[in-house]
Amino acid sequence: MEDQTIPVTVLSGTLGAGKTTTLNHLLCESGDRELAVLVNDMGEVNVDADLVAESSDISADEEELIELSNGCICCELRGDLLDAIGGLTRDQEFDAIIVESTGVAEPLPVAQTLTLGFDQSDLDPTEFYEETGIEPLEGCHLDTTVTVVDAHQFNEAMQSDEILDDDGTKKHLGDLLVEQVEFCDVLLLNKCDLVDEATLAEIEATLETLQPRAEVVRTTHGRVDPDDVIDTGRFDFEEASRSAGWMQELQEPHESAEEEHGVTSFVFEARRPFHPERFADLLDAFPETVVRSKGHFWLAGREEMALMLNVAGRSIRVAPAGNWIATHPPEEREEQFEAHPELEESWDDEWGDRGTRLVVIGTEMDHESVRNHLELCLLTDEEMDADWAAFDDRFPTFEEPEAVEEGEHDRQEEIGIAN
C-alpha cells in the first residue's frame, strides 16, 4: 500500500561529489512540490546551508531550511535529526523533505535512525527510544536514499590512501565511498561532463556490481529529474541492508567471467587456514585490480574466532566475525544445524565450520592470478602438521568476538599492517 505520509529523501556522497548542487537543482525544479530541506555540516558554520539559501529562493530564516551543524547525523546528532524532521512535519505542510548528509556520513546509521524514528521497520525500537529519549515520529517515512558519486574522482578515490575522520572514527575514503554506494536506492553518477564515455561506462559497471538493486542515473551539475529521487517509494530497510553486491555474491556465487566493462567477481573458498605471515604480506600488497572484497576467513592459530576481511579500494580492514560454531556447546550447535541444514552438510569432522569464504570484485582482474595469490597463503600439508602458535602473526588481537556485529565500525580495528 502506498504510504501517504511525507516522503523523506536522504542525499549522501563524499566531499564535493555534488550534493549541494543536486539539492539546489531539486529546489529550483520542484514545481508545485513544497520541499523542506535539512542540511548537515560538520563544522561550526553550516556552509552548505548558506549556499543553498543563497542560490535558491529558500531562506534559512524560514522554517523550510534547517541546519544541523557541529556534528554528524550518523553519530551524535541522530536525535537532533529526528527532532528537526518532527518539527517540520508537525508545523508545516510540506510535500517532501530532503536531508543532505555531510560528506563523511555513513548512510546505514542515518537510515536506521530514520526507520526506527518513523517506526517503519520490524525491528524493536524500544532500546533506541530509551537510549535517545526520542518519541516515535508520525507523519513521514524514509522514502529514497540517494548517493551522489563524483565520476571525475571515482577511480582516484578508490585508490586513495586518504583517511577521513568522522568525529574520531577514522576510515579510508574508498571505504566510505563503497559503503555509500552499497547502501542506497538511487546512484547519481555526477560530473559526467568531466569524464569520457569509456570511463563512465566502466564506473557504471562497477557501481552496478557493488549495488545491483540501485537505479544508476548519470547527471551533470546534479540535474536529475526530481521524480527519480523524491517520493519514489523505493526504500526498504531490510532489502537495502541485504542488497550489496558482495552479499548477493556470497549467497549465490557465480564466477562472473562475462565481464561488463572489465568488472568481474569470484568467490574464494578454502577449508584450511591462511598462514598469518603470508596472508598479512598479501594484504600489504593486495592486487590493485581488486575493488572490493569481503567475507570471513580462517587464520591459523586463531581457532576460536572467525575473522572478517573488508577491502574497499585501498582500505583493508580486519575485524572479528564471531566464534566458530565448532567452539559452541553441543546443544547450541544442534540448534544451528536445525536452522542452517547446509552447515551440517559441509561440517568437517576435525575442523567443524572453520574455513574461508571471500567474495572478490575487481576491474580488469586476472582471476587466476588473484586466486593463486590467495591459495599460496593457505597452509601447506607440512605446515598443517606444524605448531600453528609458532607462526608470526601480526594481525590485531580482538576481544569479545560475540558482541561485535557487522557494521559496527567503531569496534573494527584498522589492520595496521596494510597500507
Ligand SMILES: Nc1nc2c(ncn2[C@@H]2O[C@H](COP(=O)(O)OP(=O)(O)OP(=O)(O)O)[C@@H](O)[C@H]2O)c(=O)[nH]1
Ligand atoms: N564540472 C562539474 N562540476 C560540478 C558538477 N556538480 C558539482 N560541481 C562542482 O563541484 C563542486 C562541489 O559541489 P557541491 O555541490 O558543493 O558538493 P557537495 O557534495 O555538496 O560538497 P560537500 O558539501 O563539501 O560535501 C562545486 O564547485 C560544484 O560547482 C558537475 O556535474 N560538473
